[in-house]
Amino acid sequence: MARVALDVPSDTLFDYRIGPGQRISPGDRVRVPLGRRTTVGVVLEVASESEVPEGRLRPITEVLADEARLPPDILALLRFCHRYYHHPIGQVVATALPAGTRRARPLRLQHRRRYFPTARLASTGVEAVPARQVVARRLALRLLSSGSLDEAEARRLSPRWAQAMARLLEQGLAECRTEPRRPRSASATARLLPLTEEQEAVASAIRTGLDRYHTWLLHGVTGSGKTEVYLHLIADVVNAGRQALMLVPEINLTPQLEERVGTCLPGASVVTLHSGLPEAERTQHWLLAATGHADIVLGTRLAVFTPLPRLGLVVVDEEHDPSFKQQEGLRYSARDLAVLRGHDRNVPVVLGSATPSLESYANALAGRYQRLTLTRRAHAEATLPQVRIVNMRSCAAGELLSAPLKAALRERLARGEQSLVYLNRRGYAPVLFCSGCGWTSGCRRCAAKLVLHATDQRLRCHHCGAETAIPARCPACGNADLLPLGHGTQRLEDALRAEFPQIRLLRVDSDTTRRRHAWQAMRHAIREGSIDVLVGTQMLAKGHDFSRLTLVGIVDPDAALFAADFRASERLFAQLMQVAGRAGRAQRPGEVILQTRFPDHPLYRALAAHSYDAFAQAALRERREAGFPPYVHQALLRTDGLRLEACLAFLGAAAHAASELKQARRGVTVFDPVPAALPRRKGLFHAQLLVQAPSREALQRFLDAWVPRLGLLSARRVRWSLDVDPLEF
Numbered sequence: 001m002a003r004v005a006l007d008v009p010s011d012t013l014f015d016y017r018i019g020p021g022q023r024i025s026p027g028d029r030v031r032v033p034l035g036r037r038t039t040v041g042v043v044l045e046v047a048s049e050s051e052v053p054e055g056r057l058r059p060i061t062e063v064l065a066d067e068a069r070l071p072p073d074i075l076a077l078l079r080f081c082h083r084y085y086h087h088p089i090g091q092v093v094a095t096a097l098p099a100g101t102r103r104a105r106p107l108r109l110q111h112r113r114r115y116f117p118t119a120r121l122a123s124t125g126v127e128a129v130p131a132r133q134v135v136a137r138r139l140a141l142r143l144l145s146s147g148s149l150d151e152a153e154a155r156r157l158s159p160r161w162a163q164a165m166a167r168l169l170e171q172g173l174a175e176c177r178t179e180p181r182r183p184r185s186a187s188a189t190a191r192l193l194p195l196t197e198e199q200e201a202v203a204s205a206i207r208t209g210l211d212r213y214h215t216w217l218l219h220g221v222t223g224s225g226k227t228e229v230y231l232h233l234i235a236d237v238v239n240a241g242r243q244a245l246m247l248v249p250e251i252n253l254t255p256q257l258e259e260r261v262g263t264c265l266p267g268a269s270v271v272t273l274h275s276g277l278p279e280a281e282r283t284q285h286w287l288l289a290a291t292g293h294a295d296i297v298l299g300t301r302l303a304v305f306t307p308l309p310r311l312g313l314v315v316v317d318e319e320h321d322p323s324f325k326q327q328e329g330l331r332y333s334a335r336d337l338a339v340l341r342g343h344d345r346n347v348p349v350v351l352g353s354a355t356p357s358l359e360s361y362a363n364a365l366a367g368r369y370q371r372l373t374l375t376r377r378a379h380a381e382a383t384l385p386q387v388r389i390v391n392m393r394s395c396a397a398g399e400l401l402s403a404p405l406k407a408a409l410r411e412r413l414a415r416g417e418q419s420l421v422y423l424n425r426r427g428y429a430p431v432l433f434c435s436g437c438g439w440t441s442g443c444r445r446c447a448a449k450l451v452l453h454a455t456d457q458r459l460r461c462h463h464c465g466a467e468t469a470i471p472a473r474c475p476a477c478g479n480a481d482l483l484p485l486g487h488g489t490q491r492l493e494d495a496l497r498a499e500f501p502q503i504r505l506l507r508v509d510s511d512t513t514r515r516r517h518a519w520q521a522m523r524h525a526i527r528e529g530s531i532d533v534l535v536g537t538q539m540l541a542k543g544h545d546f547s548r549l550t551l552v553g554i555v556d557p558d559a560a561l562f563a564a565d566f567r568a569s570e571r572l573f574a575q576l577m578q579v580a581g582r583a584g585r586a587q588r589p590g591e592v593i594l595q596t597r598f599p600d601h602p603l604y605r606a607l608a609a610h611s612y613d614a615f616a617q618a619a620l621r622e623r624r625e626a627g628f629p630p631y632v633h634q635a636l637l638r639t640d641g642l643r644l645e646a647c648l649a650f651l652g653a654a655a656h657a658a659s660e661l662k663q664a665r666r667g668v669t670v671f672d673p674v675p676a677a678l679p680r681r682k683g684l685f686h687a688q689l690l691v692q693a694p695s696r697e698a699l700q701r702f703l704d705a706w707v708p709r710l711g712l713l714s715a716r717r718v719r720w721s722l723d724v725d726p727l728e729f
């Protein structure tokens with residue numbers, strides 16, 4: 001009898017009878033009947049007895065002949081996700097595997113034919129082929145000179161290659177073998193750079209422990225060359241015959257990084273895994289990893305679930321990045337799961353960042369992780385940029401560019417260097433406002449304002465995508481005097497163009513990069529030097545290495561200082577430090593100009609001093625005093641529905657169910673149901689209930705008892721889901 005995980009919202013496995021002649025192990029994919037149809041699932045257990053009476057047990061329709069079955073460590077990871085995130089097991093499995101695994105077709109590696117010269121051809125030489133068989137001769141010559149040919153190479157020699165090759169095979173002059181289609185064969189164009197002294201110290205510390213689990217927090221200032229350290233370690237691991245898994249945030253998975261990883265290790269094969277890959281390609285890459293053909297897996301958060309039989313190292317770059325946490329369905333943290341995988345497989349884990357998450361930093365302080373630091377930039381001439389804080393209090397409201405920033409931009413233009421002006425808000429202005437009656441442009445479906453987009457003259461909701469034309473008159477009072485309030489990147493672009501009419505300016509935000517490959521083309525333009533000034537949102541802040549960029553201007557960052565979310569200041573500090581870190585990464589020194597109305601704020605002071613530690617220690621102290629993570633552990637029960645009352649009523653019932661749990665509730669705080677920070681989105685109301693405990697164990701003990709009861713509550717017209725270790729509220 002096999003117990004199978006199916007992609008349905010049920011918390012249990014489904015039992016099926018193993019037919020005569022069917023050989024089944026946990027990890028196999030099977031086709032099974034479900035109601036009147038058949039569906040594909042994964043066998044998690046094989047057992048001798050079922051609670052379902054023998055007669056009602058339905059047989060497995062088919063065992064799919066996959067090239068790789070899910071290994072025990074992945075099955076254990078999936079079970080962990082089911083338990084820890086309290087998510088239905090079948091849906092955990094469906095989330096973790098590429099979509100291709102849901103089809104009732106065996107997973108097979110695509111093979112490619114490769115042709116080799118036979119001993120006979122080698123001994124007789126090309127004379128064995130009659131001279132008038134021009135194409136066959138050409139193929140034979142090439143077979144002898146390069147040792148082998150694949151189809152693509154043969155086609156390049158002649159479009160009529162197939163017929164000629166068939167003749168060579170027939171005559172016993174060539175032979176054909178198949179091999180798995182590899183994603184790329186790395187050429188040896190690039191090399192690993194020799195490490196600096198500091199990088200070497202870090203790398204050799206990690207090298208001493210490559211044979212066992214240990215989590216290293218690689219805390220290196222911006223531009224310190226963390227990537228190079230990862231690559232050296234990955235090279236060691238691959239050369240020792242093992243596989244490496246490297247996770248990066250979505251936006252950082254660039255063709256350049258892919259190429260860098262691919263070319264610095266000639267002979268190693270690299271596959272990428274991310275949600276943007278076509279389904280067939282993603283399945284092939286996954287299978288190459290699972291069968292051990294790929295040496296390096298470079299991917300976004302979903303890659304953490306990839307089976308890797310020879311795993312030797314896990315790297316998480318920019319480990320603080322919020323994109324490692326999935327924000328829907330199975331709300332897993334790929335960073336946390338990466339650490340767990342390293343632990344279960346007894347291999348080292350390297351978490352790298354210039355601005356570690358406070359969770360990881362606290363883990364390092366507590367001795368659970370070991371922190372290694374890079375304090376200097378990798379380029380011999382490069383230093384950290386000078387940070388100047390410009391007080392905007394005396395400036396007119398709405399003034400975007402201060403005199404010092406304008407002067408600094410002018411200098412860069414004169415010297416032919418690049419500048420970046422950062423404003424983390426896209427659109428022209430966050431809201432349109434009537435000076436007559438005070439009307440503002442609100443979204444009908446969300447508790448949010450419609451953002452004014454000047455380039456195409458639309459009002460647009462950044463939460464649900466709703467949009468309308470800009471009204472000529474106020475819809476409430478008919479007044480024609482409608483004013484944009486506040487500023488976004490489009491307005492900043494206008495201000496820069498007005499001040500510097502000649503500049504070659506590029507705006508980078510999710511509006512301008514929506515088209516596929518747009519960002520790639522832009523990055524190319526930036527590298528080439530055909531851009532003077534970059535304007536953009538946090539898309540520009542992360543990980544980029546533009547060598548001619550020497551000035552970063554930061555405009556209007558103050559709002560986040562006073563946000564209600566307790567993580568807002570951590571996020572702001574990380575963003576500012578990252579964006580400041582884009583300046584002066586190569587030969588020329590960098591400068592950062594930060595415009596603020598709160599020049600003495602400790603967060604900005606720490607930024608100016610490049611002191612992550614000062615910021616982090618103060619922030620952790622506050623978190624401890626206020627009782628916030630990482631000193632407590634949280635789970636959020638989220639609901640949405642057409643009526644706010646229905647959501648709150650469900651949450652009220654859930655809170656009541658919690659109060660009835662005497663034993664399991666000990667030490668656990670259950671807060672009151674409240675509307676979410678954005679209470680209405682896409683026409684649905686959102687409300688939530690926060691649960692908090694002093695330890696993970698206490699929280700899990702409570703959730704184990706509580707979550708099954710939630711399923712019994714009447715949840716009419718309310719959807720609910722649980723978010724363990726929530727990042728957003």
Ligand SMILES: Nc1ncnc2c1ncn2[C@@H]1O[C@H](COP(=O)(O)OP(=O)(O)OP(=O)(O)O)[C@@H](O)[C@H]1O
Pocket residue numbers: 193194195196199220221222223224225226227228353354378379380542543544545581585
């Ligand atoms: N050992 C080295 N010798 C010379 N140059 C190096 C060396 N290591 C790294 N570099 C160069 O230093 C620059 C910064 O490296 P990298 O982008 O890896 O930094 P980083 O630590 O990831 O920074 P950030 O956190 O800001 O993304 C790159 O241009 C890289 O090529």
Ligand SMILES: [Zn+2]
Pocket residue numbers: 443444445446448461462463464465466682
């Ligand atoms: Zn909306």
